Amino acid sequence: MPVITCIEDLKRLHKRRAPKMFFDYAESGSWTEQTFRENTTDFEKIRLRQKVAVDMSDRSTVGRMLDQKVAMPVALAPVGMTGMQNADGEIKAARAAEKFGVPFTLSTMSICSIEDVAEHTSAPFWFQLYVMRDEDFVDRIIERAKRAGCSALVLTLDLQLLGQRHKDLKNGLSAPPKLTPATMLDLSTKWTWGLEMLRTKRRFFGNIVGHASDVEDTRSLMKWTAEQFDLKLDWEKVRKIAQKWDGKLILKGILDAGDARKAVECGADAIVVSNHGGRQLDGALSSIRILPSIVREVKGETEIWLDSGIRSGQDVLKALALGADATMIGRAWLYGLGAMGEKGVTTALEVIRKELDLTMALCGERDVADLGPHNLLVPRDFEGEWQESGPRASDRTTSVPA
Numbered sequence: 001m002p003v004i005t006c007i008e009d010l011k012r013l014h015k016r017r018a019p020k021m022f023f024d025y026a027e028s029g030s031w032t033e034q035t036f037r038e039n040t041t042d043f044e045k046i047r048l049r050q051k052v053a054v055d056m057s058d059r060s061t062v063g064r065m066l067d068q069k070v071a072m073p074v075a076l077a078p079v080g081m082t083g084m085q086n087a088d089g090e091i092k093a094a095r096a097a098e099k100f101g102v103p104f105t106l107s108t109m110s111i112c113s114i115e116d117v118a119e120h121t122s123a124p125f126w127f128q129l130y131v132m133r134d135e136d137f138v139d140r141i142i143e144r145a146k147r148a149g150c151s152a153l154v155l156t157l158d159l160q161l162l163g164q165r166h167k168d169l170k171n172g173l174s175a176p177p178k179l180t181p182a183t184m185l186d187l188s189t190k191w192t193w194g195l196e197m198l199r200t201k202r203r204f205f206g207n208i209v210g211h212a213s214d215v216e217d218t219r220s221l222m223k224w225t226a227e228q229f230d231l232k233l234d235w236e237k238v239r240k241i242a243q244k245w246d247g248k249l250i251l252k253g254i255l256d257a258g259d260a261r262k263a264v265e266c267g268a269d270a271i272v273v274s275n276h277g278g279r280q281l282d283g284a285l286s287s288i289r290i291l292p293s294i295v296r297e298v299k300g301e302t303e304i305w306l307d308s309g310i311r312s313g314q315d316v317l318k319a320l321a322l323g324a325d326a327t328m329i330g331r332a333w334l335y336g337l338g339a340m341g342e343k344g345v346t347t348a349l350e351v352i353r354k355e356l357d358l359t360m361a362l363c364g365e366r367d368v369a370d371l372g373p374h375n376l377l378v379p380r381d382f383e384g385e386w387q388e389s390g391p392r393a394s395d396r397t398t399s400v401p402a
Contacts, residue, residue: 004351007335010347019183023085024167024168038289048317049376051362065305072352073320075103076097076328077105079330080107081110082107084175087197094117094120105127106125107128111202112206129145129154155238205221212224239267277330288319289384292322307328313359316352
């Protein structure tokens with residue numbers, strides 16, 4: 001067992017053990033990947049304030065998310081095709097999250113189905129929904145999530161169409177992988193991954209194959225998916241889905257203060273400040289830069305969570321100190337899964353909690369609930385001054401985009 005000291009260690013193991021197309025799927029952004037890079041590098045611009053000669057005993061990272069007690073204010077974000085990073089990956093990740101005491105979110109585009117994950121876990125998990133044009137499919141998958149005991153619906157708003165991810169196109173991404181000379185050569189060096197995949201029956205999108213009309217194999221699945229993302233999703237449809245769900249609602253993909261206000265008006269119990277990990281609108285600001293404007297707009301009216309770019313417990317601390325109520329991690333736990341399966345997800349969570357705990361102490365705090373701007377040194381121009389332009393913009397200069 002290698003010595004794991006940080007998330008980067010897990011990333012290196014993940015790259016070594018997973019097929020190239022699936023590692024690249026995890027480790028990529030859209031177009032130039034500017035937003036993908038800045039999601040992490042913008043965290044580095046924020047400095048921490050050290051405090052000494054303070055009582056550091058009896059520390060606690062325990063928090064709450066949607067009235068649920070959590071070991072730390074971190075949830076596992078939904079990630080598509082997780083079961084291709086490691087066999088039965090969604091089940092393994094959900095188990096690790098349950099044992100650790102943090103929420104797990106299952107993606108619509110998961111390999112293991114809602115029913116698979118429910119059968120192999122005992123704690124309620126969250127379900128993430130992509131809105132499809134097939135309303136009957138949407139209605140049925142919502143009902144399936146209810147029957148499985150999912151305790152919250154995470155409605156993703158920023159993927160009505162796919163941002164172009166060059167690596168996925170060049171690799172011919174598919175689940176399961178198509179056997180071309182290039183993929184066969186790559187798979188020949190990933191024999192551990194291959195043996196695990198041979199032992200499982202879960203190799204397709206379990207929430208879709210056999211559930212969507214006329215989707216019975218890989219070819220029909222790819223055609224259905226390409227046609228199904230709902231380009232007409234608007235706030236009125238969000239309200240209708242909220243009514244159908246009639247439970248805890250999390251709206252993910254908020255990157256604008258005005259959209260945050262609309263999310264509150266739709267009854268969101270939590271909003272996730274997220275740019276989809278830099279995988280959709282390349283050139284958008286990083287989530288951490290946008291966070292302060294969202295906090296100013298709706299703090300106290302709904303829970304505000306930060307997603308995209310978190311790779312350490314220090315990143316979690318910075319997000320909380322800037323006003324987030326909690327955070328979500330995606331790639332950080334995916335690296336762990338790809339590296340070491342369920343144990344790797346647990347290791348990723350342990351690394352983040354240890355970093356959060358020790359950094360909190362060195363900042364002079366004993367409880368995550370006490371973190372705030374007083375723990376940070378933030379550049380004066382961190383949010384930036386961006387001149388609005390276009391026919392619907394005013395002529396004023398603001399600290400964040402309208």
